[in-house]
Amino acid sequence: MKAEKGYFKKRWTGRFPIALVFPNTYEVGMSNLGFRLVYEYLNRYEDLVCERFFLPEEGEKLRSVESSRPLTDFALILFSVSFETDLVNLIKILKEAGLSPLREEREGGPPVLAGGIATWLNPDPFTPFVDGLLLAEIEAIHARLVEVILDRRPFTAIPGFLPADYEITFDEEGRLKEIKHPPVTRVIARAIKEPPLSRLLTPHTVFEETYLLEIGRGCGRACRFCAAGILYRPPRPWPRETLQKALEIIPQGAKVGLIGLEFAASETVESLAQALLAKDCTLTFSSLRADALTETFAQLLARQRTATIAPETGTERLRQVINKNLKDEDLLAAARKLARVGIRVLKLYFMVGLPGETREDLEGIPRLLRQIKHVLDQETKPRGYVVELRVSVASFVPKPHTPFQWAPFEGVSGLKKKLKWLKQAVKKIPNTHLTTDLPKWAKLQALIARGDRRLKPLLLALAEGKNLNQALTLLPVNPQFLVSRTREKDELFPWEVVSLGVKRSFLWEEWEKALSGRPSPGCVLGRCKRCGACP
Ligand code: SF4
Known part of the structure; x- marks a missing residue:
């Protein structure tokens, strides 16, 4: 302390x-x-x-x-x-x-x-x-x-x-x-009187000695896999006037992390950032949406030398299934903008094991990485350096309350094979480093996300230090039954003891649209009643 x-x-x-x-x-x-x-x-x-x-x-x-x-x-x-x-x-x-x-x-x-x-x-x-x-x-x-x-x-x-x-x-x-x-x-803050600003500083975190200011809560982009996108509905970009109050609290020269940028208006982020820079503050930003990257924002990001983009999938087709309607050209344009302003490290997030994923989608990941690499090299090699790509691939876990709550978890062996193949494929791309999660821990996450109180003996055994395979044998129900089957339309879920205000019929409709690869619009605050979360 x-x-x-x-x-x-x-x-x-x-x-x-x-x-x-x-x-x-x-x-x-x-x-x-x-x-x-x-x-x-x-x-x-x-x-x-x-x-x-x-x-x-x-x-x-x-x-x-x-x-x-x-x-x-x-x-x-x-x-x-x-x-x-x-x-x-x-x-x-x-x-x-x-x-x-x-x-x-x-x-x-x-x-x-x-x-x-x-x-x-x-x-x-x-x-x-x-x-x-x-x-x-x-x-x-x-x-x-x-x-x-x-x-x-x-x-x-x-x-x-x-x-x-x-x-x-x-x-x-x-x-x-x-x-x-x-x-x-579950109860959310519809409005706030003071800026969500944490002034508790420590050198021992990823946000070293950093004031954290939340620009907005939730995201209205409507990605079908994303639990946070549903849990925090409706998305709430905090009013600019409220956020401005943080400027009076944050001292000159402080480090400030701006988070919750997914749904914030770029003008709000940019004006706040400019005001903080005028106070000689050092800024960091959470991940950004590739198609929302303005020239000004790219300039701001350049100061931290690292930027993060989440394509999630290797192909546009699968991106449409998950309703992340980003085109490859949006990703390439964002990479080019970031390279032009001097980014040295680009982090990219992907998932494997998504519903409807094919071999072509998997092969699309290294293909897309090569395209991004090419664009970055075009911009930076003439200036004498290359941008490093740091690629993270996570195993998809179908989360409660999302349209994918009916989907099965792919399973450890299938995920392992995919990740092994990806490691080999990405190894051949220069200056690109890949990290992956461990599918067995994704399975535990899936069990806790999708299971119920019958997990008690498994959880107690894990807390005693038993390994996952030993602990799984203690379950009174087949773990595959909990995580690996497509759920029925009307099946009751244990998480339905929580109401987020989002209609089940909306989630089912989104699940059906995902299966047929149809897109859906995101939130249009004040003019939309689609999911039921807005009053
Ligand atoms: S009602 Fe419409 S705007 Fe409100 S959270 Fe749902 S989809 Fe978004």
Whole structure:
């Protein structure tokens, strides 16, 4: 903590202590704006003290960052979970603290709640371990949350609260039959009064010593694979006037990360960036949409020397299936613009295992990379250097609440073969480096994303250090049944205990359009009622 700036170190006397836990390493947690904002919001309340916990590194003890207290000293434990597989770490942390990881076995002790987008996606696998789930954005509920906590009222008074003891039933084949709880509407901030700005600085994150400012939340591009695009609907570009207030807070010469650019108006981003540059700030930007890259924005990106584009697929055909309606020519034009302004590293994100993917789509990835490389070389070789391509390929996991929730997960062996082939193919492209995920971890992600409370023995075994294959044998249901089959149109999903306001009929229609490769328009805020998320 010595290296941090902007943390809260409060006296405990007369205050209600909350442990805010990120079930992953300090570096990962402190790179997460949502987690940082929860910490900063809660600590603004005089009557609360909120301290952070992270997954301890090898040899470290589980202690709060601020006062080095054990987890059990706190009156409330609040997990912020962004990634499905961090549920295993949540269990490890409870055990490490000397608490039973199982809700039903805990007697007394602080209540354990969990929030964060992994819980909005599918809360059911969390239910054996936590007492309740907070399906809400902090800006929308902090006042009520604090009121309920301080008045010792039941958590059910918090908007977006889902108690973990609801029941579900299965039919003889193992399909979900009934959820004995009405859907809980996850609560979002429709408007904000102050800019979503984190002032908590640390050298030990990817955003080293960086103020993080969110320009907008959500994305209205309507990519069919994207969970965040649905979870944060409707997309909310924050008003320019609200964002301008951040300029008064951010000091001269600071490092500033602008994030949430997917749906923000380029004029807003550019004017904010220019104002920050006028204050001698150093800027970094999150990934950008290739067809939204203006000359001015390219100039801004050039300062960080690295830019990121996500083509997702190797062919336009498959991009149409996922409704990422980017043409190859858009990607090549973006690469050319970036090369012209002096980018030295271009990061490119792809996925494999998407519904309807063919051999040609896979072969399209190295083909597209060669085309991009050619364009970059044309621009930079005469100037005496080459741009490095850093390519990341991830295994596709069909996520809840998206049009692909009906799709199967491809499976470990098929994905391994594809990734092996890609590694060989990309090796032949100069100055191009490929990294891939591990399909077996994608399978675990798929299980937690698509499964339910029956995963309990698997998760406990993983938290005890068993390997995935050993843990899979403990499941009472065939894992293939959970992840590898195309779901039926009317099949009930465990995640339907959460309502995002997006109609099931809209998702099904999008799934059918995907199967026939038909595109859909993105959000037109104020003039569209298509998915149901807009009032
Ligand atoms: S109703 Fe239309 S504009 Fe609103 S979130 Fe849905 S698709 Fe987007």
